[in-house]
Amino acid sequence: MSERIRSAYVHIPFCVKKCPYCDFVSYANRTDQKSAYVEAVCKEIRMTCSETAQLPDEGQTGRSEAVVPGDAGLATVYFGGGTPSLLSSDQIGIVLMQLRESIGIQQNAEITLEVNPGTVNEEDFVRFREAGITRISIGIQSFSSVLLASIGRIHTAEQARDAVAWAKSAGFANISCDLMTGLPGQTVADALDSLDILLEYEIPHISFYALTLEEGTPFFERFHGHEEYLPDSDSERDMYHILLDTLQSHGYDHYEISNCARPGFESRHNLTYWKALPYYGFGCGAASYLHTKRIGNTPDLDMYLQCMGSGKKQLSDIRTEIVEVDEKERRKEFMLLGFRLLHGVSGQEFSDRFNVRMDEIFAVELRDLADRGWIMQEADTYRLTLKGLDFANIVFRAFV
Ligand code: SF4
Incomplete structure (x- = not known):
C-alpha cells in the first residue's frame, strides 16, 4: 500500500x-x-x-x-x-x-x-x-x-x-x-x-x-x-x-x-x-509527487492566478506536466536521491518498499561504483565515500 x-x-x-x-x-x-x-x-x-x-x-x-x-x-x-x-x-x-x-x-x-x-x-x-x-x-x-x-x-x-x-x-x-x-x-x-x-x-x-x-x-x-x-x-x-x-x-x-x-x-x-516519499506541492511552479505521478504546476503566475481565480474548477488547467512514474523509475529515484544522504541507501528500506533486493536489481551499478572507490558497503547499506563526494553527480547518473 x-x-x-x-x-x-x-x-x-x-x-x-x-x-x-x-x-x-x-x-x-x-x-x-x-x-x-x-x-x-x-x-x-x-x-x-x-x-x-x-x-x-x-x-x-x-x-x-x-x-x-x-x-x-x-x-x-x-x-x-x-x-x-x-x-x-x-x-x-x-x-x-x-x-x-x-x-x-x-x-x-x-x-x-x-x-x-x-x-x-x-x-x-x-x-x-x-x-x-x-x-x-x-x-x-x-x-x-x-x-x-x-x-x-x-x-x-x-x-x-x-x-x-x-x-x-x-x-x-x-x-x-x-x-x-x-x-x-x-x-x-x-x-x-x-x-x-x-x-x-x-x-x-x-x-x-x-x-x-x-x-x-x-x-x-x-x-x-x-x-x-x-x-x-x-x-x-x-x-x-x-x-x-x-x-x-x-x-x-x-x-x-x-x-x-x-x-x-x-x-x-x-x-x-x-527518501523519495510522496508530497503535495501547491502554488505557481510547484511540483507534487503523488506516489505514481509527478505533477508540475504552471510557472506562469498570470495563468495560475487566472485559472484559480476564475469560476473554472479544473486542476488540470494549472498542471502543465503529469508524468506517470512506474515501479522501475521509482526504484531508480530511490537510489539517485538516496545517495545524496551520507548515511546511504539501505537494502532493508529498498526491499520494504519494492519487495525486491537492491543488490540484485542494481548489482552491476553498485559493483562498478564500488570498484571506482566512489561508494562503499556497510552491512546492507551503500553510501558515498569521501572520494565519491567529488564525483556525486556521476554516481547519481548511474541511476538515471
Ligand atoms: S530571485 Fe533571488 S531572492 Fe528571489 S528566488 Fe531567486 S535567488 Fe531567491
Missing part, C-alpha cells in the same frame, strides 16, 4: 528583485498580487484534497479540527520561493489554516519559512512564530557585503546578521542558514569567515551550495565561456571541503551532500524528497 502524504510544499513566487543567477520561478514587482495569490493557493489546496480524497490510498481525510492528533495529517510544511518572507504573518496563517482544514497538520509538525534578510524586521519574526512557523531558513549566502552585491542580492551583511539575531530572539530554536560557494572573487577565507559567523550564532542547520550558471540567466550570459572570472573548480572544491571539515569538527553531522545539522535538526521536509 502507498505511504500517506505527510509533506506539503507551498511556493511563493514573489521577489523584490530578480537575482542575476536565479532560474527559480519568481517574479519581481508583483507583490500587489499577494492577497489574490494566497486565495488562489487556498483554492488549489481545497481542490487537490477533494480530488485525492477519492483515491483511497492517496487521499487524506478532509477535516475541520485545527490540529490533528497522533501521526495523522502533515508532518512537514515548507514555504519556499521566491521570497516567502514577503508574505505577511496573516497571509501565512491563512494558508496554514487552509492546510489544517483540508488535510490536517500534526501537533509537532515542522513548518518552515524561507526568509530573505532584506525583507524582514525584528517584529516579523515574532509574528511568523505566532502564525505557526516552527523553523526559519535564512538565505544568507555570504556575510561579505561586497560578495552579496556582486551576486545581486538585495541584502547587506548587516541585514544578514540582524535576521539571524532576530530569529533567535523571537524564540526560534530551529534555524537553518544557506551559504554559497564559487562566487565571483570569493576566496576560501571568505567562505570560512561566513561560516565562522554562523558558528558564533550556534545555528543548528547549515546548507552550502555552489553557484551554478543556469541557462537563460544574466550570469550565464556574463560568465559562460568566461569562467576565469569565477573561482576554478579546485578552489570551489576546497571551499566545499573546508566548510565541511569545519562543520564536522564542531559536532555537525554531514547528513546530505550540501547540508550539515546538529543532531535532531536535520530538515524533516527535505528528507521527504531525499
Whole structure:
C-alpha cells in the first residue's frame, strides 16, 4: 500500500528583485498580487484534497479540527520561493489554516519559512512564530557585503546578521542558514569567515551550495565561456571541503551532500524528497509527487492566478506536466536521491518498499561504483565515500 502524504510544499513566487543567477520561478514587482495569490493557493489546496480524497490510498481525510492528533495529517510544511518572507504573518496563517482544514497538520509538525534578510524586521519574526512557523531558513549566502552585491542580492551583511539575531530572539530554536560557494572573487577565507559567523550564532542547520550558471540567466550570459572570472573548480572544491571539515569538527553531522545539522535538526521536509516519499506541492511552479505521478504546476503566475481565480474548477488547467512514474523509475529515484544522504541507501528500506533486493536489481551499478572507490558497503547499506563526494553527480547518473 502507498505511504500517506505527510509533506506539503507551498511556493511563493514573489521577489523584490530578480537575482542575476536565479532560474527559480519568481517574479519581481508583483507583490500587489499577494492577497489574490494566497486565495488562489487556498483554492488549489481545497481542490487537490477533494480530488485525492477519492483515491483511497492517496487521499487524506478532509477535516475541520485545527490540529490533528497522533501521526495523522502533515508532518512537514515548507514555504519556499521566491521570497516567502514577503508574505505577511496573516497571509501565512491563512494558508496554514487552509492546510489544517483540508488535510490536517500534526501537533509537532515542522513548518518552515524561507526568509530573505532584506525583507524582514525584528517584529516579523515574532509574528511568523505566532502564525505557526516552527523553523526559519535564512538565505544568507555570504556575510561579505561586497560578495552579496556582486551576486545581486538585495541584502547587506548587516541585514544578514540582524535576521539571524532576530530569529533567535523571537524564540526560534530551529534555524537553518544557506551559504554559497564559487562566487565571483570569493576566496576560501571568505567562505570560512561566513561560516565562522554562523558558528558564533550556534545555528543548528547549515546548507552550502555552489553557484551554478543556469541557462537563460544574466550570469550565464556574463560568465559562460568566461569562467576565469569565477573561482576554478579546485578552489570551489576546497571551499566545499573546508566548510565541511569545519562543520564536522564542531559536532555537525554531514547528513546530505550540501547540508550539515546538529543532531535532531536535520530538515524533516527535505528528507521527504531525499527518501523519495510522496508530497503535495501547491502554488505557481510547484511540483507534487503523488506516489505514481509527478505533477508540475504552471510557472506562469498570470495563468495560475487566472485559472484559480476564475469560476473554472479544473486542476488540470494549472498542471502543465503529469508524468506517470512506474515501479522501475521509482526504484531508480530511490537510489539517485538516496545517495545524496551520507548515511546511504539501505537494502532493508529498498526491499520494504519494492519487495525486491537492491543488490540484485542494481548489482552491476553498485559493483562498478564500488570498484571506482566512489561508494562503499556497510552491512546492507551503500553510501558515498569521501572520494565519491567529488564525483556525486556521476554516481547519481548511474541511476538515471
Ligand atoms: S531572492 Fe531567491 S528566488 Fe528571489 S530571485 Fe533571488 S535567488 Fe531567486
